[in-house]
Amino acid sequence: MRCTPQRYAVMSFLMEHTGHPTAAEIFEVVNRVDPRSSRATTYNNLRDLVKAGLVREVAVEGRAARFDAKGTRHHHFICDRCGEVEDMGWYDVPRPASRSLGKRILRECELIFRGLCTKCARQHASR
């Protein structure tokens, strides 16, 4: 995988921003800085970076997927209300018994916390 300007822009943006932008946001911001990429390229590069294991894709119910540079290991908190994805420190997760795994090949265990983010919790309280 070559390190093209477009690809580099996507990767470095993700590394510098611990938020979890959608593909559209990444495209928009990266092109606002230096308008040299296209929508398709942004999607292509995100797919490639995910495939290469450098970036994580987080699917959110009913919303666009979000992306995240794989730095230190962490879990995710997803807000039920606004869909925001936030990092939550990592801790080891008990693996399933190999009996219950059967012939499946386990690659990873992911823990997702759901509820209201700080902002939505505040709005929720003041109603």
Place this chain on the structure above:
Amino acid sequence: MRCTPQRYAVMSFLMEHTGHPTAAEIFEVVNRVDPRSSRATTYNNLRDLVKAGLVREVAVEGRAARFDAKGTRHHHFICDRCGEVEDMGWYDVPRPASRSLGKRILRECELIFRGLCTKCARQHASR
């Protein structure tokens, strides 16, 4: 929430099938049996059933959401390759420290296993 024939068809289909169909599949099968529902109604009912806590929606990266009647508690295994979602027995998940939770309001902890399902693991081996 009234129990209409259309809503009942969606719910009972989900309860009788432990697979995790997409909205399109549910619409198709339910209407093949008794063609009285529309696409919009299927989506409406799925949304309502999820909101009522009777059905769970599972977002899968790059693929259509899948649905699941909330029977006994369980975690999910998602196949990296075909996107199939399978149930995996339930066990308690360690909650994050309330310190790391901050002002967020935690509703649930979900454990997702990722890798290759039995079918894809077999194909993977015989290459």
Place this chain on the structure above:
DNA sequence: CAGATGTTTAGATTATGTCTAATATAATAT
């Protein structure tokens, strides 16, 4: 340099899901 491979692009296309406005059905009040 010449061919092979990898990358980008704009725009068309697909996939998934939501909205609208008219209609139908059922629950409640009179």
Place this chain on the structure above:
DNA sequence: ATATTATATTAGACATAATCTAAACATCTG
């Protein structure tokens, strides 16, 4: 029982997210 109100359904238009296409461009390799 009839009117009123609330809830649900429908077809098809619409919106959004993401992929595909085919041509152009860039970079590597011999």
